[in-house]
Amino acid sequence: MDWNRVEGNWKQMTGKVKEQWGKLTDDDLTQINGNREQLEGKIQERYGKAKDETSRDVDDWYGRQTW
Template sequence: MNSDTTKGNWKQIKGEFKEKYGRITNDESTEAEGSFDKLVGEIQEKYGETREAIEKEVKSW
């Protein structure tokens, strides 16, 4: 397990919190940001790549 994998796991937790907080406060942008963070975290945990590389790839979709 490398540090990018650990960071990915933390990013998933943080993303889930943002999603739930966004739903509670009806803040759609926070909820969407949480979903994006969660996605990046899952990819980062699975493949161990840097956050920047994953975000660049996802945004190019």
């Protein structure tokens, strides 16, 4: 996977991220700024999920994006 696409289009992607993970705040998204590790960390924090489960969720979400 090429996460660089997400990083490069982060401002456009934030709406899609919020659709999937509505507990993330605008401040969270600003802080994450496209960084996958930070995104996964915030999802874990907000949703209380395990690291491997969160990683799979992000992979699934990324795979459903249309470019």
